Amino acid sequence: MSTGNRRVVITGLGAVTPLGTGVDVFWQNLLAGKSGVRRIQAFDPEGLDIQIAAEVRDYDAARFVKQRKTLKLMARDIQLAMGGAAMAFQDSGLNLEQIDKTKFGVNYGAGLIATELSEISPAVKVTANSAKQVDLKVWGKEGFGHLFPLWMLKYLPNMPACHISIAYDAQGPNNSITIGEASSTLAIGEAYRVIQRGTADLFIGGGTDSKIHPLSIVRLALLNRLTKHNDPPEGAIRPFDKSRDGIVPGEGSAALIFEELGHAKKRGAEVYGELLGFGAYCDPRDSGRSIAKAIELALKDAKLSPSDLGHISAVGAAGKQEDKDEARGIAQALGSAVDSVRIVAYKSAIGSLTAASGAVELVASTLALHHGQLPAVLNYKESEPEMPKLRIVRSVEDCPKKPFVTIGRSYSGQCAALVIGPLVA
């Protein structure tokens, strides 16, 4: 029941990933089958069960932040976000002087941002007793003076979107979605709807996250989600393969410029693709069904059928049960088209970027459509026999110039799907 005829297109892409900063290098490395998974550099992982991660290397946020003094207000997640947004904005060719800033929104998927331990530790050092416990009386009396006064502002999940709105004077709707790994898919879906309904003409939509943090790694490890395949690092993430055993923590960000079609045409913007449909579903007791439903809803919204699709960008988390559920969901949604629709899983190369996953993977598939090639799913040999058979891309293939679906799913089962296609007049 669409309420309007406003169409929404993608006119800019930006990404900061474990395979490089910038969409060109990201795409080249992805297509070349490179992996962004390496031994952890952020700290020495010797002796840990997990010694690998998909880290963003050699990233200098200062390149992307005009007001340098604001950098100290930005946790890693926010700094990563600034790069993605800056590159997407530049790629779009938008001119700030020529747009209605009240119709310019920001919507980001963001996670729980873990505080830098080194920011808290000076206060811990002076307040901990001989048993290394901290009494709150002592903490209140002596700890506060050792902490950064604006500490909290660095870690609020809405801050990536806030800083971006300030950098680009985006005065329209501004939201931050916090649904774990489904965050940025949901955020982009919402941006799509807001432009459709006419509240905005333009959005920077995306996601950002960094799980390369001791606290985040503890959280993932305690849930038993991390792979035991440390060696070689690039062989660790095995979506849909029968030897898969978990995820690798990652970090990154991506941004896309979404624009009402008429707005984009008027300024002669290059269009990467069109948003055609969005669906979200959550049956907490059956994530396979939730994925199927989200895909079906998105296809219905796009007025397409499964056989119209060229490929699906799967979640492909490489979790034992998660992938099995997902394969069932995808197979159910595709029906007989399951034999023809190609399946890609970018996490095999870039790890789990959590709240950024949906955005980074959407950028990857948009580039695939643009360049006409689909990157291989790394480390995939064969699925267990009981898993529904999917047409998984094992080596670089042509990307059909047809619509694709990208899926976001949180670990707890919230699902979303977007349909994007080439712009057809």
Place this chain on the structure above:
Amino acid sequence: MSRRRVVITGVGMICPLGHDPETAWTALKEGKSGVGYISLFDASEFPTKIAGEVRGFSPKSIADLPGPWEDCGRNIHFAVHAARQAVNDSGLMASAGYDPDRCGVYLGAGEGSQDFHHFVHAIAKSLNAGTDVPDGAKFIKEGMHDFNGRREYEQEPGMSSLHLANVFNAHGPNLSCLTACAASSQAVGEATELIRRGDVDAMIAGGTHSMIHPLGVMGFNLLTALSTSNEHPTKASRPFDKHRNGFVIAEGSGMVILEEYEKAKARGAKIYGEVTGYGTTADSFRVTDTHPQGRGAIACMSDALKDAGLKPTDIQYINAHGTSTDVNDRVETIAVKEVWGENAKDAPVSSIKSMMGHLIAAAGAVELITCFYAIRDNVMPPTINYETPDPECDLDYVPNVAREKKLTNVLSNSFGFGGQNVSLIVSRI
């Protein structure tokens, strides 16, 4: 084709003034304060020792529902408690023809609280000898030993909305946003849009949050955002008063059931009122400050009016964000005056944060529910502790005593730290 209308058919609330909305509303009309000394942790040496705590609550109130709940934080307990009230109040899920696929959840939900003692203990144990520099790998080993994995996981802000989908059988779009103090208003606004568009027919929407824990209070204390009027807890939150000196942190949850009007009518649902207007903007000014002329606040109130097809003079009451900080209350006043012009004094403005404190992500939802009660009873809740007028805040703030007024359309503001602004308008059917 006229757009689908969205009404409220159920409400639920747990807050410092009561464990259900009716109790809280009665206290609000009486001008009672829910602020007292912090009991949830030892804040005796913190700059701020007061808060609006939910007193006498135990997760036993939700023990019969499918959890498990023991590793969940208060934010989740509150959310489930309030959502159950809203669900029962609406009768939606028990009604014939209820379709779980056509009902989603959209919350402005806060994160859970970090397990402070285990967290700082693990940091203390992982410091490199003789330094204040922690070793990452050592911290991971300590954390693996000390932390409760389930508890860590339940801190994720998206967990509240997940639990509601599970407990109340709502399988539609499941979202959670965290735009600081604007979050639950934004959630209600976007949930309304989902129903208007026809993606769903109903939503559980609202917010939940508790930041009354060591790192939460510490964070706001470091920002000097909290009142430190510890001597008189009930006097500390004093929006628009000349001697205001910061907000009082509070906790709780507010939940509503939003339904498409024709469907609600067809099933004979009790209807509290309609969500008629939604405006959402960004200041895009500074992460540390509100725009000094209230640019974003002006725009979002204007957008909400436009969305509702109303003029400023159609609004009989404004439920303010009114945090009791110097800047918010001054700028909110400027913004109201800008939008209402010479009629500004005819639209009384009050802040229930004067009584409850600031529920952060949950504030907007609790205030929205208050607006429906205000319309029902034709009563505007007061701004208590309004003693000394501030020349820069010169509107009618419904000082200290609730006031009767015929109410048809009411506007509620929520402004988030970092610059997100939301205005909602609710109307009598």
